[in-house]
Structures are given as C-alpha cells and as structure tokens.
Amino acid sequence: MISARGLSVRLGERDVLDGVDLEVRRGEWVGVIGPNGAGKSTLLKALMGLVAHRGGVLLDSRPSGGLKPRERARLLAYAPQTPALPPEMTVFDYALLGRTPYIPYLGRESRHDREVTESVIERLDLTALAGRHVGELSGGERQRVVLARALAQQAPALLLDEPTTALDLGHQQQVLELVDRLRRTDGLTVVTTLHDLTVAGLYADSLLLLTGGRAVASGEPAQVLTEELVGRHFDAHVKIEPGPDGRPVVHLVRGGS
Numbered sequence: 001m002i003s004a005r006g007l008s009v010r011l012g013e014r015d016v017l018d019g020v021d022l023e024v025r026r027g028e029w030v031g032v033i034g035p036n037g038a039g040k041s042t043l044l045k046a047l048m049g050l051v052a053h054r055g056g057v058l059l060d061s062r063p064s065g066g067l068k069p070r071e072r073a074r075l076l077a078y079a080p081q082t083p084a085l086p087p088e089m090t091v092f093d094y095a096l097l098g099r100t101p102y103i104p105y106l107g108r109e110s111r112h113d114r115e116v117t118e119s120v121i122e123r124l125d126l127t128a129l130a131g132r133h134v135g136e137l138s139g140g141e142r143q144r145v146v147l148a149r150a151l152a153q154q155a156p157a158l159l160l161d162e163p164t165t166a167l168d169l170g171h172q173q174q175v176l177e178l179v180d181r182l183r184r185t186d187g188l189t190v191v192t193t194l195h196d197l198t199v200a201g202l203y204a205d206s207l208l209l210l211t212g213g214r215a216v217a218s219g220e221p222a223q224v225l226t227e228e229l230v231g232r233h234f235d236a237h238v239k240i241e242p243g244p245d246g247r248p249v250v251h252l253v254r255g256g257s
C-alpha cells in the first residue's frame, strides 16, 4: 500500500532523513520509533508530500508525486502532531473537513458526509463536544478532534504522528483499539510514530527504528525492542521482558542514565 525507497530530506544544512526505505502492506500497522529529532515526523511529512524530498513514494502502486491533492487525500489521511486549529470552528465542522476530498468544488457536503462525521465523532467520545469551538478544548480533546478529521477522510491508509501523547490512559486505549479494529475489519493500513515503546510494540506488526535520520533496525517488535538496541539508540537504561501476550514490555531502570 505504501512503499518508499531511499527517502531523504534536507532541511537547512542538515540531512534530517537519509535514505530511508519503508514497505507497508495493506492492513499492516508499522510503528516508527526513535529518539527526539530522529526524523520520525519528517518521514510522515515526506510520505504525505508535505516536505521536499528525494527518493520515490508509491501509494497503492502509483507514484505519489503524480497524484492530484484530492486523489492523494482519498488514499492517505494524516493526523499531524501539532496542527494549527481554527479556534472559532466547531468540533463537528472541523471533523467534517475530513470529507473535503469527496465534496464537489463549490458544492456542499452530502448527508452521507455528515453521517460519516457523526459516527467518527461518536466513536471517539466527542459527541458531547460536537458543538463546542475547537479553541476551547483541552489538549487531549483537541488531539481526538484531529484524529476525527483524519478518520472521517476514510482513506485506506492512515499516518498518525504521536496520536496519543496528550490522552489519558482510557482514551489512549480507545483510540488505539479503534484504529486496530479498522485495520482488522476494513484492511486499514497504519503508520504511527509513538514514543511509548511498549505501546508501539503492542499494536504495531513491525517497528522501524530511526536515529539521526537513518533506519537502524526494523522488524517484529521483539526484534527491535531489545535492551541492546533501545539502550544504544535512546541512550537509556532499560529492562525488557515479554508481557502477558508475549509482546515486549519496556521498563525504565531507576538509577540508570
């Protein structure tokens, strides 16, 4: 569904992404992990065509550079880490923006567009907030509204940049389970950046570890979340053991630095 070869991004004088390959099959969930400044957000922006890059990106086997913005938006939805939200817009109207690729030029949204938006708002526990202005929301509420817009887009692939950082534990689980369910039922293809390594390993089929703009490891969570790799690339002292379902659980070791 998503295939990138030799993806490189130069910002200012620096190569912030350097020859990264990525292969995400339909219905697969890939977690991008790495320390601050590793290039995780830049990778998602390059896949979206939001930053100038070298290297090729194929979406559904079509070169991404040749797609019109509406065509791309029907294939790929993106929830950025810190989007600018129009403060006076209501939660419903902001989520409805996700339907833009389906609304004719100079036309209005259809009843179906409104129904899709309502259903996403409900599934993200936002119904009580639907009439509120986006500028009045808490950080976690805003984060779910940004996700609602991306899900309302109903694209077959979803890129999420740190989708759970501002969410309480219950809402983290709700969002991740919703995305996971869409993946299993509709074959949604998912790429997320996640700082919580245990959560990344719990939901993703495979992980890509970036450091300094380069891919340094990739594979199943247990192959990437090792004490050696995490210790070296995050400069952290951790203990990693299998959790109840066999997936790796990463513990910080107190006193280590």
Ligand SMILES: Nc1ncnc2c1ncn2[C@@H]1O[C@H](COP(=O)(O)OP(=O)(O)OP(=O)(O)O)[C@@H](O)[C@H]1O
Pocket: 011, 012, 013, 014, 016, 034, 035, 036, 037, 038, 039, 040, 041, 042, 043
């Ligand atoms: N406009 C810019 N000009 C120069 N360097 C930039 C620019 N934007 C980002 N960078 C640098 O690119 C690098 C990668 O940034 P990116 O946001 O992709 O990292 P990240 O892995 O998502 O980090 P974090 O975990 O902190 O969110 C960082 O070192 C950042 O300082």
